[in-house]
Amino acid sequence: MKIIVFCGPTITDYEASGILKAEYRPPVTHGDLISCVYADKPDVIVIIDGAFIDHLTVWHNEINEAMNKGIMVFGASAMGAIRAAELKMWGMQGIGEVFNLIENGTIEADDEVLCDFTLIDGMYHKKTISVVNLRFILNKATDKALISQGQSDDILNVVQAMYYKERSPDKIISLCIDKGILTSKESSSLFKYISLSRSDIQKQDAILCLETVGKLRVEDLDKTQKHFEYDLFFEALYERDRGTKHGNGYHPFYKIANDYVMYSEDIESVNDAALNRKICALVADNFNIQASDKDISEERDLFAKKHHLSCEDDYLKWLNDNDLSEQDFQDLLAERIKINKLQKWYLPRLGFAKNTRYLLEELKLNNQYTTWKQKSIDIHDTLKNNHDDTSNTFITSDIMKLAHRFLKHNSRQWEQAPFHFMNKIGMNQQVFKHLLARDKTLSDVVTMEIYNQA
Numbered sequence: 001m002k003i004i005v006f007c008g009p010t011i012t013d014y015e016a017s018g019i020l021k022a023e024y025r026p027p028v029t030h031g032d033l034i035s036c037v038y039a040d041k042p043d044v045i046v047i048i049d050g051a052f053i054d055h056l057t058v059w060h061n062e063i064n065e066a067m068n069k070g071i072m073v074f075g076a077s078a079m080g081a082i083r084a085a086e087l088k089m090w091g092m093q094g095i096g097e098v099f100n101l102i103e104n105g106t107i108e109a110d111d112e113v114l115c116d117f118t119l120i121d122g123m124y125h126k127k128t129i130s131v132v133n134l135r136f137i138l139n140k141a142t143d144k145a146l147i148s149q150g151q152s153d154d155i156l157n158v159v160q161a162m163y164y165k166e167r168s169p170d171k172i173i174s175l176c177i178d179k180g181i182l183t184s185k186e187s188s189s190l191f192k193y194i195s196l197s198r199s200d201i202q203k204q205d206a207i208l209c210l211e212t213v214g215k216l217r218v219e220d221l222d223k224t225q226k227h228f229e230y231d232l233f234f235e236a237l238y239e240r241d242r243g244t245k246h247g248n249g250y251h252p253f254y255k256i257a258n259d260y261v262m263y264s265e266d267i268e269s270v271n272d273a274a275l276n277r278k279i280c281a282l283v284a285d286n287f288n289i290q291a292s293d294k295d296i297s298e299e300r301d302l303f304a305k306k307h308h309l310s311c312e313d314d315y316l317k318w319l320n321d322n323d324l325s326e327q328d329f330q331d332l333l334a335e336r337i338k339i340n341k342l343q344k345w346y347l348p349r350l351g352f353a354k355n356t357r358y359l360l361e362e363l364k365l366n367n368q369y370t371t372w373k374q375k376s377i378d379i380h381d382t383l384k385n386n387h388d389d390t391s392n393t394f395i396t397s398d399i400m401k402l403a404h405r406f407l408k409h410n411s412r413q414w415e416q417a418p419f420h421f422m423n424k425i426g427m428n429q430q431v432f433k434h435l436l437a438r439d440k441t442l443s444d445v446v447t448m449e450i451y452n453q454a
Contacts, residue, residue: 001218004036007048009117009124010077011206020210022046025248028079030056031241035250037066038242038325043221044072046213048206050079052114053164060087061234067091070223072216075099076209077202078113078130091226095212096205098132107132109160113202116165128167129194130202131159137197146189147182154181169194244323253323269366277339284338287345291334299333402436 003022007013013024023040025032027049036045045066050058063083066073067090075084076095084094085102094103101107112131117124129137138152147155155176159167162175173191176182182190243250261267291299309315319329347355363369 001044001216001221002040002042003044003046003213004040004042005046005048005210006032006050006080007046007206009115009126010049010202011210012124016206016210019207020046020214022213027051028058030058031062031237031243031252032250033058033062034065034237034241035243035245035252037062037069037071039245039250039323042071044074044213044216046209047073047075047080047083048077048209050083052079052110058083059233059237061228061237063087063092064090064226064228065234065238068226068228070225072222074209074213076205080209081113081205082110090228091222095209097201098205101132111164112160114164115167128165129169129172130164131156131167133199133201134159134167134172134194136199136201137194140197140199141190141193144193146193147186151181151186154179277335280339280342281335284342287342289338289341289345291337291341295337296330296333299337300330303333402433402439406436406439 003020004025005013005016005020005022006025006028007016008027016022016024023042025036028047029051033045033047036042047058047063058079060083063073064087073087073092074095075081075092077098081094081096081099081102084092084099088094088103094100098107098113102113107113109131115126115130115133116128117126119125135156138147138155141147142149142152155172158175158179158181159172162172169191172194173182173187177184177187240254241252243252244256245251260270264270303309304315307318309318319326324332360369363372
């Protein structure tokens, strides 16, 4: 059973690991849970601590997506208790007193479960006290007659009005003195009581939650996949904010894209190709062009040959390295197949000119036309006195051998599937063989000239 726990200031991973064997992550933030679902594929997720105010919080739909995938999600203590109360009816399981207080409406403000902290050498050090913990400490202080019930209520009102990062015991007591709630003697006694108090209901809830999950058996897991419906915001969450596994956390996809935009030299051409691919796919769908299971299987085999994925393990590693599920990749292949079919439908309609004009226009737009113009002139000037050699090679050579030689010599990835390459560029076999024979002759001539010069 694979369990992922998000915790921090409420209970450290060191303390928690002594209670439950699991993989521990820092407090959950926006995008972490959706990344966890797809990168880690756990059976159970436990949320105790999470980012709040200073960072985007974990979205409800991230949790729903986990449950959609048949993952059990538990929450307690802090952010986990908040989300569990909000998503109880959808299947998230809340544990502990804090969860109960939120669910029954005693706690209405989310920041009541928060405290400020610092992270030093991987250890969390609390700088303030949460309102929910203070509630229990004040109740005990009232029972011990350190303060009255009315004073307890007034102190709680003062603390609730404070920003959570200001809720340190000394500031709380000072403010209560200024407002006339506490006398000097009462404030001294209460400050000492709060400072020495070991009452921590949030930590108790965290321990209870971890113990509860630790008692789960495989047969207890609810693997029922839910069917929650999402909107465009979830699409953005999945495509943009989800991330790749990195160390003890996740690196968002949008950061990879942003860095590629900033530092890659070919961003314009790649971005154009990406958008054009999607536009062509939409057109193909409009024409009701389909990709069969057989088409996808054949395209997958061609892709594996092109990228030298010689066995299933290589293929699965490639999927994992590229943050793709099998379904994601099949969808990409289906899209490519539809576009290829659209291109094959369109090429014959260009007549004898084929795609010459469009290819050269693209070279011009990319400022490569003059370079290739001169290269072509140089090639034909070199070959003009070797027509017989070209013709002989054309007649006697096997097209497969010529194709493999050409693609490998020119570092083309299609060396394992040359005829697919030929179809891709819209060229018939006779023309392709003639150009391959010409390339062999050209290579032989150039080699001979270099040798003679030596």
